[in-house]
Amino acid sequence: MTVSKxxxxxxxxxxxGAEAARARKDAPDDAGEALQLGELSEQLGYVLKRAQLKVFENFLHCMASLQLTPAQFSVLLLVEKNPGRNQTEVASTLGILRPNFVAMLDNLESRDLCARIRSTNDRRSHILVLTDKGKAVLSRAKKLVATKHEARLNELLGGANREALIAMLSKIANEF
Amino acid sequence: MTVSKxxxxxxxxxxxGAEAARARKDAPDDAGEALQLGELSEQLGYVLKRAQLKVFENFLHCMASLQLTPAQFSVLLLVEKNPGRNQTEVASTLGILRPNFVAMLDNLESRDLCARIRSTNDRRSHILVLTDKGKAVLSRAKKLVATKHEARLNELLGGANREALIAMLSKIANEF
DNA sequence: TATTGTTATACTCTATAACTATA
DNA sequence: TATAGTTATAGAGTATAACAATA
Known part of the structure; x- marks a missing residue:
């Protein structure tokens, strides 16, 4: 037999032994079911990932009536704030690779939420704009986010903590 | 022409107009390049996702010598803390679906970091244990996480803020 | 009949190379 | 030659159905 074996x-x-003790339920401080997370509950990456999944899930639920994903919402927000930019600029700002941005825009354009316009300065570029419907949908989306999504967060953490949380996450995103 | 068009x-x-102004660089308060994030920088989901990507990237960099992903590290931590549990229990605790856990375990077992043992109580179950090598690798992994990964975070936020951040993220993960 | 581990499969995200049309 | 948008494609991560062994 090898050392490892x-x-x-x-x-x-x-x-x-542990399994048998659990089966007999004779371990005094063992709840009998749930596993102990131990150091896992202090691992930043672990809690960060679990929190992100919960937040996205809640976002999708709040946005069910508008059928907008977090990524689509971020595109609409960025295009509204920065009219006249091309696909490469918008995609790279959001950390989306240009090839993957094509299908995303196809989707938003097919729903008449935004439009590609060929630039007259540089005919290779597609300038992005929100349509009338896109602006209206984004406006409704913002209201849903504020009244349902963010309200839930404020209820859970309180306004001051919410701001501190966003500030720390931004710092990590920008400087880590 | 339709109203929408x-x-x-x-x-x-x-x-x-905005594009032309930028091309002429005559907009006084326009840096000329970077897009304005606007409300995006206050969106919890957005900063959460960006922060998570940065943290995972740093984790992988710190763990390069051990070739452990965040998910693999979490499995080793959980199995060490909870000896004698089966695949279903470990996977569900981590939010991993049982079918997807099979290939993960195949990988860890092929590297002799953990082992499946058929339970004598219930011969359907595979009990999970760390091997000798698995315990040694996990020990080294914990040291790398503490001295490189977490140290970087403490440097960035400070110890008190780091604890507050983890507490808020845990609350979101568990109660949102 | 129900459960454990497994296979097969599909769908989304993400990543890279290469093409086209413009510059 | 270099860049913008695009296509094709491949790899992770995640989801469901169904099967064999066992309870």
Missing amino acids: AAEKSAEATAK | AAEKSAEATAK
């Missing part, structure tokens, strides 16, 4: 057998014995 | 033309005129 011997260690595995030893671990196996320990594991089976 | 007329609105688009109007938006187009505005966009082209």
